[in-house]
Amino acid sequence: MADTSRRALRLLSLLATRRSWSLGALAARLEVSERTVRRDIETLRSLDYPVVTLRGPAGGYRLGAGHTLPPLRFDEDQALAVAVALQTAPTTVSGLAADTERALEALEQVMPVRLRAAVEALRLTSLQNYWEFPAQPIEASALQAAGSAVRRHEILVVEILGPDGTRTEPGTAEFAPARRIEPHHLVVWAGRWYLVGYDHADVAWRVHRLDRLHLHSPTGIRFTPRELPGGDLAGLVMRTHDRGDTPAAWECTGSARLNLPAETVARWAPGGSVVEHLDSDHCRLTVGAWSWAGVAGLLATFDTDLAEVEPPELVDACRRLVRRWQAVAGNAEPAAHP
Structure with a gap:
């Protein structure tokens, strides 16, 4: 039954992508027999989706007017991908900020509570800049861990990595012990991801490149959010001189x-x-x-x-x-x- 339901949803998505499909083309895309496609079409019709049969030599099937798609179903990885894609799209294509925000809100409305929480954990702050050569991609697990800590107001234990992304060894001149941070914001600026938080070791606000941090396991320790200095998140990121940015190695x-x-x-x-x-x-x-x-x-x-x-x-x-x-x-x- 689960396979039948998944196949029916895929069939519905195929019918929604173009005006018409031949029976053979649908069977090939779904990798099933034509008889199975006919049976799945009847399943969709029983759910009140107007699948129209086209007669004649070039006949086939198409989705009739007035149809609506069912609520989308995402696993956690898909929810993460959608949240990141919608929120970072305005940094690469101008004029999409309002549309992507509405799309993200619409998706959240049809998600189960657990997955909605995962998406909310990745509510980013974009400073609306463009960068022709962004940093290396962030690991999805690190992004999700940082976003969850921000949303839940949980203290993070982090280590600052070297410019090459490696952890420093104890006893070396570059070694820095792990530190505790109250994470307040995830920010995208100039194609890079930053974590803005209050550093317990420095007793001050800090801005860290997320790809230059090694995140330890969640602590579960809650904190009370502090007021951002000056209330200007964009200004804090741009004014911070030690964000972890380092120039590339050149002659x-x-x-x-x-x-x-x-x-x-x-x-x-x-x-x-x-x-x-x-x-x-x-x-x-x-x-x-x-x-x-x-x-x-x-x-x-x-x-x-x-x-x-x-x-x-x-x-x-x-x-x-x-x-x-x-x-x-x-x-x-x-x-x-x-």
Whole structure:
């Protein structure tokens, strides 16, 4: 009976995807006999789904007008996938924020309580930025564990991983002991996932890259949510300098202060860059390339004034490029004016 029900639901979804299907095409897609397809069609009709029989040489079946799909059934992995896909879609395709929010709410209404809780655990805060080169994908288990801790207000025990994603060994200079965090928000910014919480070890609010954390087993210890400093979640994430972002490994890495807001630079900065919020109109961009001239060229793609350029090798490269471009401009013929 369970197999019959699953097959009938799949048949219904096939009929809803196109205007008509031949009997042979449906049997092939469902990997059953044509007789079984006929029997499943009668099952759908008994449930008041208007499956219309098309007569003639090109006959077949189609779903009639006025049909409605049954409540969707998801397992936990599917619920997680839907929640993440709907909430991260606006960061890659503009204009979908309102539609995806409505779609997520509609899906939650037809989910059992247990699965609705799993989706609610992944209610993310998107800062509506775009990133051409996002970080590596987050493990679904880590995302679900962090989201559940946020929703349940449960303390997390975490270890901060190295830039290469490995755990540091006790006795090494890089080793840092596990710490207890009160997780308050999951945030998507610049194509990366961040956990915003209150760190007991530092007695302060911290923003951590989720892919740079090793999450221990759930503690079950509840906490009372605190007031976010200034009430500005987006500002807290962008102003935090030690989010765990590190530039990619390049032959040359340099930085400069740009007269542009962090959210603008984050949209166009290449992968492996670090964008540091300074104020509403300025940020610091750290970027790498195979040469100092390459770093200077990347900085020049942002059509704005630069300041506090570091290190000295990058400054020298900028001077060399200036001389080269001056030579090009001096040898160029004046543009003809109509």
